[in-house]
Amino acid sequence: MAKTISKKKSNTIKLNFDTSWSYAPAPESKSAATINKQYDLFINGEWVKPSGGKPARLNDDSRSGGYFDTINPANEEKLSEVAEANVADVDKAVKAARTAYEKVWKKMPAKERAKYVFRISRMIQEKARELAIIESLDGGKPIRESRDFDVPTAANHFFYYAGWADKLEYAFPNRKTESLGVAGQIIPWNFPLLMAAWKIAPAIATGNTVVLKPAETTPLTALKLAEIIQESDLPPGVVNIVTGAGATGAAIVNHPDINKIAFTGSTDVGKIIQRAIAGTNKKATLELGGKAANIIFEDAPIDQAVEGVINGIYFNQGHVCCAGSRLYVQESIAKQVIKKLRDRIESLIVGDPLDKNTDIGAINSRQQLETIHKYLDIGKKEGAEMYQSSCSLPGRGFWCRPTLFTNVAQSNRIAQEEIFGPVLAILTFRTDDEVIEKANNSPYGLSAGVWTDKGSKIFNMTRRMRAGVVWANTFNKFDPSSPFGGYKESGFGREGGLHGLLPYLNLVN
Ligand code: NAP
Ligand code: MG
Numbered sequence: 442m443a444k445t446i447s448k449k450k451s452n453t454i455k456l457n458f459d460t461s462w463s464y465a466p467a468p469e470s471k472s473a474a475t476i477n478k479q480y481d482l483f484i485n486g487e488w489v490k491p492s493g494g495k496p497a498r499l500n501d502d503s504r505s506g507g508y509f510d511t512i513n514p515a516n517e518e519k520l521s522e523v524a525e526a527n528v529a530d531v532d533k534a535v536k537a538a539r540t541a542y543e544k545v546w547k548k549m550p551a552k553e554r555a556k557y558v559f560r561i562s563r564m565i566q567e568k569a570r571e572l573a574i575i576e577s578l579d580g581g582k583p584i585r586e587s588r589d590f591d592v593p594t595a596a597n598h599f600f601y602y603a604g605w606a607d608k609l610e611y612a613f614p615n616r617k618t619e620s621l622g623v624a625g626q627i628i629p630w631n632f633p634l635l636m637a638a639w640k641i642a643p644a645i646a647t648g649n650t651v652v653l654k655p656a657e658t659t660p661l662t663a664l665k666l667a668e669i670i671q672e673s674d675l676p677p678g679v680v681n682i683v684t685g686a687g688a689t690g691a692a693i694v695n696h697p698d699i700n701k702i703a704f705t706g707s708t709d710v711g712k713i714i715q716r717a718i719a720g721t722n723k724k725a726t727l728e729l730g731g732k733a734a735n736i737i738f739e740d741a742p743i744d745q746a747v748e749g750v751i752n753g754i755y756f757n758q759g760h761v762c763c764a765g766s767r768l769y770v771q772e773s774i775a776k777q778v779i780k781k782l783r784d785r786i787e788s789l790i791v792g793d794p795l796d797k798n799t800d801i802g803a804i805n806s807r808q809q810l811e812t813i814h815k816y817l818d819i820g821k822k823e824g825a826e827m828y829q830s831s832c833s834l835p836g837r838g839f840w841c842r843p844t845l846f847t848n849v850a851q852s853n854r855i856a857q858e859e860i861f862g863p864v865l866a867i868l869t870f871r872t873d874d875e876v877i878e879k880a881n882n883s884p885y886g887l888s889a890g891v892w893t894d895k896g897s898k899i900f901n902m903t904r905r906m907r908a909g910v911v912w913a914n915t916f917n918k919f920d921p922s923s924p925f926g927g928y929k930e931s932g933f934g935r936e937g938g939l940h941g942l943l944p945y946l947n948l949v950n
Pocket of ligand 2: 512514580
């Protein structure tokens with residue numbers, strides 16, 4: 442569309458309002474990152490070969506142990522191969538963590554421990570660019586997110602908990618605290634480096650030692666973090682990083698000399714872990730799935746709310762436990778909001794995760810893409826109306842167009858179950874009571890969002906909503922000083938903030 446504005450009859454300025462323009466590619470350079478061909482296990486401050494033989498796998502006997510590939514989900518190319526830890530390797534890591542705990546770490550003055558934690562934070566900052574590139578290559582998330590969110594927030598976590606290390610008497614006044622011992626930590630693939638930071642930073646700052654397992658599809662930034670830890674001169678064995686799949690995680694959970702399990706992942710695996718540790722005196726925090734309700738009232742600033750909803754569900758391809766995957770819009774503005782959402786998803790840029798313009802990167806794995814497609818079929822069969830962006834998708838790799846469903850019923854599976862992809866289910870409501878009942882009608886209770894002009898309404902909603910975090914007129918905001926965690930099947934325990942110290946401590950008087 443071209444518009445002509447005439448200044449004088451003889452002098453016309455032609456303004457071009459063509460809407461079909463697109464950004465020129467702006468790819469981040471892969472050459473700023475070093476990825477080894479092969480990675481061993483990081484045990485006792487050293488790189489150790491896996492003992493091989495039969496791996497500790499749960500459902501797949503076809504692999505003989507040793508190493509497995511990690512690929513780039515944006516083009517399915519192999520990035521590196523990574524050691525698979527079996528039961529014997531996990532035992533070696535736990536022994537190293539126990540020795541480091543008894544002989545060095547628990548005896549070290551807290552202010553000395555803090556210096557190491559602080560140093561790790563600074564080294565993450567120094568290597569931020571490389572870490573962001575590797576995060577996007579290994580997991581498929583847009584570089585803008587890994588660069589501006591994952592990596593700086595990971596560094597902030599170490600920085601924040603370094604500060605607490607020698608101030609526990611202020612965190613728990615008049616109480617004496619004691620570290621627990623060896624923490625087994627198991628993390629998912631959606632925020633690989635950030636989840637490692639959420640787990641390791643509070644654990645070591647409070648005097649515990651760690652055996653951590655990253656997810657099978659995204660091990661590389663945790664292994665880069667191991668390199669940083671080695672370079673930081675952290676005493677050997679304080680942090681051990683063992684790679685592998687579910688059975689490696691199970692080997693950690695079942696190890697008799699682990700004092701605490703910190704797990705982030707699916708509710709199904711969370712339940713398996715809870716069963717496995719029942720009757721032991723292992724402490725646990727479980728950060729599990731979610732199905733967050735994002736609620737827009739008719740008095741909300743609509744454009745701001747639409748942008749928040751877009752960020753809430755399409756951020757990181759919807760691979761976010763607290764993603765705003767259920768949208769409740771007040772009936773009077775539903776038509777307007779849905780139109781704006783459709784227009785906005787049409788403008789989202791889907792493609793190369795390393796391109797700085799990309800809004801939506803690759804789905805993390807073929808398996809996750811299949812899960813998302815399964816839910817798209819379920820949604821259509823349930824009678825909901827599906828709308829997808831018309832963008833073209835790359836030929837190779839795992840991709841999903843940003844999708845929204847309208848005409849969704851509260852009982853539909855797409856409104857009840859976690860999809861973990863860029864898929865929004867839109868429902869409507871008339872009154873406050875109705876929307877609270879609908880929002881709380883979920884097995885999960887991790888997070889929620891409220892969009893309204895009225896402060897009183899915000900307080901009313903946050904008080905009555907069964908969700909660990911409720912964002913008001915914003916969404917997906919994180920800070921190391923804020924606690925995070927769920928109700929119901931979203932798990933228990935809190936990570937972050939002062940609350941995040943307690944799961945790693947015993948209060949002894
Ligand atoms: P997952 O299948 O539960 O896996 C999480 C981790 O547990 C992975 O490292 C996995 O290994 C390992 N694992 C699998 N089976 C195990 C077992 N039997 N014993 C011990 N460990 C085992 O979850 P996911 O699909 O990777 O992650 C997505 C889920 O995480 C979603 O449900 C999401 O909501 C949740 N999540 C929650 C939060 C939160 O803070 N609440 C944050 C992020 C994600 P492999 O994958 O390597 O096989
Ligand atoms: Mg990968």
